[in-house]
Amino acid sequence: MNTNNAELDKALFLCSDKSDAEAYLSELKGFLNYAVTLVPDWEQLLKFAQQETYAIILLNLGGLKAEDELVHLRTLIDIQPGSMRVGLYKPMSMSTRVAFSECCHRLYPLDIEPAQLGEGISESARAQRILGQDKVRELVGSVKVLPSLPDIYVELNEALSSPKSNARIIAGIIEKDMAMAAKILQLVNSACFVLERNISSLQEAVSLLGVREVRDLVLTNKVFEHFPQDGRWSSFAFDHIRDRSVLVAGLAREICRTVKASPVVTDQAFLAALLQDFGMLIFATHDPEGYQKVMQEATDLNQPLYAVEKMRMGVSHTEAGAYLLSLWNISPAVIETVLFHHFPSSSKSDDFSALTAVHVADAILPNVTNVLGCQISSRLSYHYLERLGLEDKVNHWQQLASRYKFSHPGCGGVKSSFA
Numbered sequence: 001m002n003t004n005n006a007e008l009d010k011a012l013f014l015c016s017d018k019s020d021a022e023a024y025l026s027e028l029k030g031f032l033n034y035a036v037t038l039v040p041d042w043e044q045l046l047k048f049a050q051q052e053t054y055a056i057i058l059l060n061l062g063g064l065k066a067e068d069e070l071v072h073l074r075t076l077i078d079i080q081p082g083s084m085r086v087g088l089y090k091p092m093s094m095s096t097r098v099a100f101s102e103c104c105h106r107l108y109p110l111d112i113e114p115a116q117l118g119e120g121i122s123e124s125a126r127a128q129r130i131l132g133q134d135k136v137r138e139l140v141g142s143v144k145v146l147p148s149l150p151d152i153y154v155e156l157n158e159a160l161s162s163p164k165s166n167a168r169i170i171a172g173i174i175e176k177d178m179a180m181a182a183k184i185l186q187l188v189n190s191a192c193f194v195l196e197r198n199i200s201s202l203q204e205a206v207s208l209l210g211v212r213e214v215r216d217l218v219l220t221n222k223v224f225e226h227f228p229q230d231g232r233w234s235s236f237a238f239d240h241i242r243d244r245s246v247l248v249a250g251l252a253r254e255i256c257r258t259v260k261a262s263p264v265v266t267d268q269a270f271l272a273a274l275l276q277d278f279g280m281l282i283f284a285t286h287d288p289e290g291y292q293k294v295m296q297e298a299t300d301l302n303q304p305l306y307a308v309e310k311m312r313m314g315v316s317h318t319e320a321g322a323y324l325l326s327l328w329n330i331s332p333a334v335i336e337t338v339l340f341h342h343f344p345s346s347s348k349s350d351d352f353s354a355l356t357a358v359h360v361a362d363a364i365l366p367n368v369t370n371v372l373g374c375q376i377s378s379r380l381s382y383h384y385l386e387r388l389g390l391e392d393k394v395n396h397w398q399q400l401a402s403r404y405k406f407s408h409p410g411c412g413g414v415k416s417s418f419a
Contacts, residue, residue: 009055011036014045016063031118032056042072049079056121057083060110061100062090070161073103077329084124085332088112094263098212099161101264105332119348126346127336131323135314140323143286147226149328152177156215170211171203174218183221184214187246212267213253220245220274227281232288235295236370241277244368247404249273251361252354254400258393259352268354271330272337276358277368277376279321283309295374304375306342318342345384352388359384360394364401 011034015021021038034056039045042064049057057076061069076085087104089097101107105124108117130136140146155173159165175181181202188205189198199205206214220242229238252273256266283291290313298308306316322339326332337354340346344359363380370376385391 009034010052011056011058012045012048012054013038013058013060014040014042014063015058015060016040021060028114028117031114032121042069046072046075046079049076049083054080054083057085059085059087059104061087062092066092066096066099067161067163070099070103073100077103081329082128084121084128086117086121097262098264098267101268101333102331105336107264123347123349124332124336127322127332127339130319130339131326131335133315133319136319136323139286139313139315140282140320143282146324146327147223150219150222152180153215153219153222156218160211160215165211167203167206167211170206170214171201174202174214180218180221184217187217187221190243190246213270216249216267216271216274217246219271220278223275223278224281227278227285230285233284233292235284235292235372235374236280236368236376238281238284240369241280244365245274245277248276248358248361248365251365251397251401251404252357255357255360255397256354258396258400259390261352261357265352265354265357268331268333268337269357272334272341272354273358273361275321275325275330275334276338276341276362277317277321279317279319279324280305280376282320282324283313283317295370295372299372299374302375304342304379316342342378343381345381345387347384350388352390356385356388356390360397361401364394364398365404 011032013021013025013036015024015038018038018040025032025036036058037048039048045057048054057080059073063069064072073085076083084106085104087100087107088110089100089107090110097107106117106120108120152173156170159169159173174184185199185202185205188209199208202214224238224242227238249270252269253266256269261269280291283294294308294312295305297312298305301308306318309316318339318341322335325335325338333354337358340355341358341362344355347353347355359378360380363378365377368376380394382391382394385394
């Protein structure tokens with residue numbers, strides 16, 4: 001990866017064997033154009049990170065127990081939240097990979113092809129540049145009271161990091177908030193998951209859906225609670241945005257299963273789908289009159305909402321939402337998916353990813369009901385799917401989508417649109 005700076009950006013590389021590290025870097029020559037400092041252990045890495053800023057931090061994972069490395073990795077995030085973290089792993093369990101993926105911008109096997117690693121770093125760097133724009137920071141920063149990461153989500157994350165975690169413990173944490181527990185059961189039993197029977201207990205819901213999925217539903221509900229709808233806004237119902245996002249998350253998860261995507265990708269797709277559009281709530285509560293005009297113009301021009309947002313406001317709802325998620329240190333892969341899900345062709349990767357699943361699910365499910373008939377959902381990019389060799393999957397995915405109830409209150413209008 002090249003930089004335009006006269007002086008190279010700085011990078012750290014955690015690798016206990018200096019000769020192995022130097023050999024690895026020599027393979028990356030031309031794809032990783034940084035001034036790299038080698039460090040042999042986590043103690044040294046955190047010491048360097050406290051002293052100056054690094055654009056990228058490469059981590060050769062597996063030198064310590066996974067739970068110990070995760071503690072160090074979270075400390076690193078606290079010290080340098082703006083640095084790109086790239087994990088390189090030796091064979092490890094899927095549950096460990098899932099945990100690491102929530103803390104790293106990119107996570108690759110140690111034998112990754114240099115070109116693929118460089119491409120991934122370039123894409124994450126592009127996302128960081130977009131979220132670092134002054135307009136994005138200024139608009140989100142001007143919101144009077146931004147939500148903080150909910151305490152219950154933090155508590156659930158701590159429980160997840162424990163090897164003793166199970167459905168009973170997770171359900172017990174959620175049940176301390178009875179309103180939240182009731183809402184989660186309502187969402188689980190809605191059209192969004194196409195279950196064959198009614199689920200009556202939260203522990204059963206956790207066992208059936210998965211610990212991370214239920215945790216992510218908790219986060220989503222808390223985020224939407226922070227933006228209550230008032231009389232100044234009437235173009236769409238905030239609850240409809242949330243409910244449709246849950247619908248998209250359920251379908252995105254099914255799409256992942258059709259291509260046998262890894263649990264890492266499936267989890268990323270589920271959370272990204274849940275949070276894909278909450279940036280619209282930021283706009284609708286911050287400047288309802290101005291945002292109504294933007295929606296009206298998008299309708300008049302027959303253009304996607306995000307495109308007119310960018311043209312008139314300088315910031316899209318995907319950028320606003322992704323920026324807030326970045327302040328919470330949500331999984332970088334989730335942030336990038338939220339940021340790019342309307343225009344997946346911006347990704348140079350030819351691999352199926354969370355971005356693929358969320359884009360397709362968002363495009364083939366009905367549009368969000370709104371009084372202006374504005375195109376809020378994505379337009380399916382056949383060009384992107386053809387590049388990935390997935391165009392023959394579309395009919396099957398549309399059949400999956402038909403299993404969901406199009407009469408869901410959050411959906412209506414155009415059932416799907418294509419670009």
